[in-house]
Amino acid sequence: MAARVDASGVAVELPRPPRRIVSLVPSTTEILCALGLGEALVGVTVYCVEPRDVVRGKTRIGGEKNPDLEKIRALEPDLVIANIEENIRDDIDRLRAWSIPVWVTYPRTVAEGLQLIGELGELTGSPVRAAELLRDIEPLHERVRMATARRPPVAVFYPIWRGPYMTINGDTYIHDMLKVCGARNIFADRPERYPTVTLDEVAARRPDVILLPDEPFRFRRAHLADFAKYTDVPAVRDGRIHLVDGKPFSWHGPRIAEALRRLPGLIDPAATAS
Secondary structure, eight states: OOEEEESSSSSEESSOOOSEEOOOSSHHHHHHHHTTOTTTTTEEEETEEEEEEHHHHHHHHHHHHSOOOHHHHOOOOSSEETTTTTTTOOOOOHHHHHHHEEEEOOOOHHHHHHHHHHHHHHEEETTHHHHHHHHHHHHHHHHHHEEEEEEEOOOEOOBBBBTTOOOOOSHHHHHHHHHTTEETTTTTTOOOOBBBBOHHHHTTTTOSSEEEEESSSOGGGGGGGGGGTTSSHHHHTTTTEEESSHHHHOOTTTTTHHHHHHHHHHTTOOOOOO
C-alpha cells in the first residue's frame, strides 16, 4: 500500500491491510466496527463502549491519556489509530519507536468527520464499505446544512464540564456540529478551545437553548438547578434546558447520521431533517 500522511504530518506505509488493530479513541472504534473490522480489532480503551456486542470481548489497554503501552506492544498490532487531541504525543512517539505503525487523526468539522470514514476505509482495505456509509450520510449532511442556512441560528450554550463550567470555542468539532444543525455557539469567539466560564457570563449572552450532555462530564437533572435563578435568560424562561446524549455532538463517523437527523429539531423545533 502506498504511504499516506496522517494528521500529525507523518507518512504511514502499510505493506498490507492491517489484521491486528488497536484503537485509542472510542469514536474510531465505532467507525472501525462499522467498516466491518470488528474481528481485526484486538485492543481498545476502557472508554470504548460501542458497539457493545463487539467491544465486550476486546483487550482493554487503559484510557486515552494513560494507555498501557507495553500491553499494546504485546498485542503485536500492525496498526494503532490515535487522535491528536485525545492521546498524548509521547505515547504515540514511543509506539512508533517500537516500529508500530500509528495513524493519527484530527477531524474538527463534520465534513472532516465524514472524510475520516473514507480515510480509514482506504487505510484498512475497506473502501467499499466506507463508500456505502458515506453514500447515506453525505447527502443528509448537505440537506441539513442547506436547510439550516435558510433559518436564523439559535443561540446555544453547550458546556462540557462543571466545577468549574467549561465550554467549547469555534475551533472544535462540537462547535461545527452545532453550527451545521442550526445553532450559534455563544462562546465561539473565545480564544481558548475549551474556555472556563461563569454562569453570569452565560446569562449575559442570553442563550435560547442550553444543552447539558452526559460526557465528558455527566450532567444530570440535579444540575438544572444551577440555572434556576437566571429567569430572564430565554432558555430558562422557556424551559429549553435539555439533558442530552453527548455522543452525537462529539463522536465522528457513523454517529454523524444520528446527529444530523435528531439535533436540528432539538435546537429549533421548527426544523425538520429527513
